[in-house]
Amino acid sequence: MKAHDGMYIDGAWRDADGRDAIDVVNPADEQVIGRVPAGTALDVDTAVRAARAALPGWAATPPAERAARLAALRDVLVARKDEIAGTVTAELGSPLKFSQAVHAGAPIAVAGSYAELAATYAFEEKVGNSVVHHEPIGVVGAITPWNYPLHQIVAKVAPALAAGCTVVLKPAEDTPLTAQLFAEAVHEAGVPAGVFNLVTGLGPVAGQALAEHPGVDLVSFTGSTAVGRRIGAAAGAAVKRVALELGGKSANVILPSADLAKAVNVGVANVMSNSGQTCSAWTRMLVHRDQYDEAVELAAEAAAKYGDRIGPLVNAKQQERVRGYIDKGVAEGARLVAGGPEAPRERGYYVSPTVFADVTEGMTIAQEEIFGPVLSILRYDDEDDALRIANGTVYGLAGAVWAGDEAEAVAFARRMDTGQVDINGGRFNPLAPFGGYKQSGVGRELGLHGLTEYLQTKSLQF
Numbered sequence: 001m002k003a004h005d006g007m008y009i010d011g012a013w014r015d016a017d018g019r020d021a022i023d024v025v026n027p028a029d030e031q032v033i034g035r036v037p038a039g040t041a042l043d044v045d046t047a048v049r050a051a052r053a054a055l056p057g058w059a060a061t062p063p064a065e066r067a068a069r070l071a072a073l074r075d076v077l078v079a080r081k082d083e084i085a086g087t088v089t090a091e092l093g094s095p096l097k098f099s100q101a102v103h104a105g106a107p108i109a110v111a112g113s114y115a116e117l118a119a120t121y122a123f124e125e126k127v128g129n130s131v132v133h134h135e136p137i138g139v140v141g142a143i144t145p146w147n148y149p150l151h152q153i154v155a156k157v158a159p160a161l162a163a164g165c166t167v168v169l170k171p172a173e174d175t176p177l178t179a180q181l182f183a184e185a186v187h188e189a190g191v192p193a194g195v196f197n198l199v200t201g202l203g204p205v206a207g208q209a210l211a212e213h214p215g216v217d218l219v220s221f222t223g224s225t226a227v228g229r230r231i232g233a234a235a236g237a238a239v240k241r242v243a244l245e246l247g248g249k250s251a252n253v254i255l256p257s258a259d260l261a262k263a264v265n266v267g268v269a270n271v272m273s274n275s276g277q278t279c280s281a282w283t284r285m286l287v288h289r290d291q292y293d294e295a296v297e298l299a300a301e302a303a304a305k306y307g308d309r310i311g312p313l314v315n316a317k318q319q320e321r322v323r324g325y326i327d328k329g330v331a332e333g334a335r336l337v338a339g340g341p342e343a344p345r346e347r348g349y350y351v352s353p354t355v356f357a358d359v360t361e362g363m364t365i366a367q368e369e370i371f372g373p374v375l376s377i378l379r380y381d382d383e384d385d386a387l388r389i390a391n392g393t394v395y396g397l398a399g400a401v402w403a404g405d406e407a408e409a410v411a412f413a414r415r416m417d418t419g420q421v422d423i424n425g426g427r428f429n430p431l432a433p434f435g436g437y438k439q440s441g442v443g444r445e446l447g448l449h450g451l452t453e454y455l456q457t458k459s460l461q462f
Ligand code: NAP
Pocket: 143, 144, 145, 146, 147, 170, 171, 172, 173, 174, 201, 202, 203, 204, 205, 206, 207, 208, 209, 211, 222, 223, 224, 225, 227, 228, 230, 245, 246, 247, 248, 278, 279, 318, 321, 369, 370, 371
């Protein structure tokens, strides 16, 4: 795996300030596959200065030209699709087919969507005797996690560039090679120097320096609630914009009229995909008490089939964390019907696809984000009970409702405190606003709503 030993700043790979490096590990076999520099506060400062210097020129670039650069970026990502998939598989551990379809496919779709939006969005509108200009917010500090490493980068950088903002990215320490590949793609696409800058490094060092830098106008963060809270507090104190995409504990509500087998099978697949490392995963399955035993049996069977098909977790710490949650589920009285805490392989950070039955609302595994291949199945008495349970966590990122009749599912979904709901297995839409109610976050990504996050208005009166 090719790794750069510098930072991509102001249009070129430059020597890092310090000598510290981060080893990149393949979680499937625990081998070191590359090293990248660990950025310091000085590297961040250099990158922010480059982004500030490039801002006036990029902000004044006609949207059609910004759109052309984004279309070129999408084309480079398409041309390098196999390399992207291979890199994500090497540093995240996801099966290659999944990396091709999702880890490479989704960011291509999102980059394409912003090429189109940049070309068509009305950056100027007339309101009565005013002309309202939608102007870029400025320099964006983007801090991204490892679970969908390229998607989460593109979901921030593409709308920021479309809006006319410039960006400094601090990607997750576990998946920096994907971020370096993205920087190469931005360069190849002809995006002017300084418009996009990359500083690899550790969260509490480079990430914190970026979040607190006075030259950053908007911080966009995706990751844990603990870190998000701190970033939000710092942004509040500095009176700067912040977007937070945090965790979830989404409910998959199976109403009695639903096709039970389909709802359970799709629900299990949703949780196991990416080894459960998905913020929007439907980790709580809610089933009517009369269908509960059948659903549990179906889910256990479905999970057993995933045995060899899911990848490892991203690192040893996440593996330990997830196994700790499984132990806790057993200790609190939930019933294991598939998987368990034992590591299924000697090498690699694997966790068995795990299903818990007899989970009740108060249990830790029904409330906290586990971020691993672990499903909790809860019982409800009637529709109001199901709604109370579905809404009964601090999170509200996603969810699903299944019913025999679409209108019945929609009526239920309208009462859920959550940002997205898939109706009877509805497909992912890269243009639909994505983001959380309650403690799942602040702000929206993707599509038009994702673009406006990076804009501020100026009204001229006539
Ligand atoms: P995390 O620490 O919040 O990591 C997210 C990003 O923030 C990474 O780039 C990280 O850098 C950076 N970061 C860490 N501390 C920072 C700080 N003090 N200031 C600025 N940036 C900082 O998340 P994690 O440790 O990788 O995962 C822990 C848990 O978070 C997971 O188990 C899961 O529950 C949740 N999570 C949620 C999402 C999501 O999509 N919402 C994604 C990932 C994780 P480093 O990579 O160097 O830590």
